[in-house]
Amino acid sequence: MPLVFAGVCSHAPGITGRSEQADPDVRNRxxxxxxxxxxxxxxxxxxxVVIIAAEHxxxxxxxxxxxxxxxxxxxxxxxxxxxxxxxxDRQRVPGSADISSRFISEVMHGSDVSYAEExxxxxxxxxxxxxxxxxxxxxIIPVNINCQGPPLTxxxxxxxxxxxxxxxxxxxxxxxxxxxxxxxxxxxxxxxSGKINVEWDLDFMDRWCRNDRDALLDYDDLTVYAxxxxxxxxxxxxxxxxxxxxxxxxxxxxCEPIPIFxxxxxxxxxxxxx
Amino acid sequence: xxxxxxQKFLYELNRSEQMQARYTADQASELTPFELTDEEIxxxxxPDIGKLFHLGVNGQILMHFxxxxxxxxxxxxxxxxxxxxxxxxxxxxxxxxxxxxTDTVVPKTTAKETxxxxxxx
Numbered sequence: 001m002p003l004v005f006a007g008v009c010s011h012a013p014g015i016t017g018r019s020e021q022a023d024p025d026v027r028n029r030x031x032x033x034x035x036x037x038x039x040x041x042x043x044x045x046x047x048x049v050v051i052i053a054a055e056h057x058x059x060x061x062x063x064x065x066x067x068x069x070x071x072x073x074x075x076x077x078x079x080x081x082x083x084x085x086x087x088x089d090r091q092r093v094p095g096s097a098d099i100s101s102r103f104i105s106e107v108m109h110g111s112d113v114s115y116a117e118e119x120x121x122x123x124x125x126x127x128x129x130x131x132x133x134x135x136x137x138x139x140i141i142p143v144n145i146n147c148q149g150p151p152l153t154x155x156x157x158x159x160x161x162x163x164x165x166x167x168x169x170x171x172x173x174x175x176x177x178x179x180x181x182x183x184x185x186x187x188x189x190x191x192x193s194g195k196i197n198v199e200w201d202l203d204f205m206d207r208w209c210r211n212d213r214d215a216l217l218d219y220d221d222l223t224v225y226a227x228x229x230x231x232x233x234x235x236x237x238x239x240x241x242x243x244x245x246x247x248x249x250x251x252x253x254x255c256e257p258i259p260i261f262x263x264x265x266x267x268x269x270x271x272x273x274x
Numbered sequence: 275x276x277x278x279x280x281q282k283f284l285y286e287l288n289r290s291e292q293m294q295a296r297y298t299a300d301q302a303s304e305l306t307p308f309e310l311t312d313e314e315i316x317x318x319x320x321p322d323i324g325k326l327f328h329l330g331v332n333g334q335i336l337m338h339f340x341x342x343x344x345x346x347x348x349x350x351x352x353x354x355x356x357x358x359x360x361x362x363x364x365x366x367x368x369x370x371x372x373x374x375x376t377d378t379v380v381p382k383t384t385a386k387e388t389x390x391x392x393x394x395x
C-alpha cells in the first residue's frame with residue numbers, strides 16, 4: 001500500500017509543559033494547525049503511524065548508540081519525563097510487533113537499522129502524539145535517528161533512510177503514515193533556550209517544501225551548530241520525511257517562533273496525491 | 275574527568291522511576307557503581323545544575339534531572355547561566371552557551387511562573 005500521509009511537526013517539551021506561558025494568540029493558532037494535522041492524518045485512515053524522532057537519551061546512550069533504530073513492540077510507555085513538568089500524563093501507547101517486524105525487514109533492504117523491543121517515549125514522541133493521536137488508538141512505530149550523540153548520522157544517510165522507509169511503506173499491505181518530529185534552529189535545554197534563527201528556519205522549510213534533495217543536504221554540522229544550534233541537528237528527521245515523500249511538494253501550515261517553547265513551532269505536510 | 279560516567283548515571287536515573295526512588299532514599303549508594311570524581315559527586319548530590327552544565331552534561335539529560343528535582347524552567351536556565359559565570363565556559367560537549375552570562379533570551383515578562391495548578395494536561 002502506498003504511503004498515505006507524510007508530514008513534520010515540532011516536539012519541544014514546552015509546547016505542552018509551558019503552554020500557559022506563551023502568547024495565547026500565537027499558541028492557539030499553532031495548536032489549531034496541530035489539530036488540522038490530526039484531522040488530515042485521521043482522514044488518511046492509517047493502520048499504523050511511523051514517528052521518526054530525535055530522541056533525547058530515553059533509550060539510547062553513548063555505550064551503544066544506533067545510527068537508526070526502529071521499535072518492535074506491542075506497547076510502549078511514556079513520557080519518561082515528570083508528567084507534571086511535561087504536561088502529559090503517563091500512557092501505555094499501542095504499537096504492533098507484527099507490523100513493526102515486517103516493516104523493519106523491508107527497511108533493512110535499504111538501510112542498516114537496530115530494532116528495539118523496549119522503547120520508552122520521551123517528549124520527542126509524546127508531544128506530537130498528544131496532539132495527533134490523543135486517544136492513543138493507532139499503533140505507533142517509533143523510529144530514531146541519532147541527532148544527539150556525535151558522531152551523528154550523516155545527512156545523506158538520513159535521506160537514504162527516508163527512501164528505505166518509503167520503500168517499506170509501499171511494500172506493506174497496511175496503510176502507513178510517516179510523521180517526522182524535531183526542531184529546526186534551537187538551542188534547547190541550555191541558557192540560550194528561546195534563541196531562534198527564524199530566517200534559517202524559513203529557508204530550511206522552503207527547501208523542505210520544494211523537496212530539493214541537494215539543497216536539503218547542503219549543510220554540514222559545523223555550520224548548523226553555528227547557525228541553528230545543537231537542536232538544529234534534528235533536521236535529519238525532516239530530511240528523512242522529505243525522502244520518504246519521494247518528490248512530493250510540501251506546505252507549511254504553521255512556522256512561527258514561540259520563544260518559551262524554544263523553537264519555530266512548525267506543522268507541515270506533503271501532498272502525496274500527485 | 276569522567277563526563278561519560280556523569281551522563282551515564284543521569285541517563286539511567288532519568289529513565290527509571292525505581293532508580294529515582296532508590297536515589298531519593300540513598301544517594302550515595304546509587305552513585306557508587308559509577309566512576310565519578312569527588313567534584314562530580316558533589317555536583318550531583320547538591321544538585322549543582324550550573325556546575326553540571328559547566329562540566330558538559332548534555333542539556334537534554336540535565337533538563338530531566340532538573341525536573342526530577344522540581345526545579346522550575348526559568349530557575350533551571352538561570353542556574354546554568356550562573357554556573358557559567360562562576361566556573362567558566364562549558365568544558366566539553368556540544369551543549370555550550372552562546373549568549374552572555376547576563377543576557378536574557380526570553381524576557382520574564384512573557385514567561386510567568388509555572389505551577390502545577392495551571393499546567394495543561
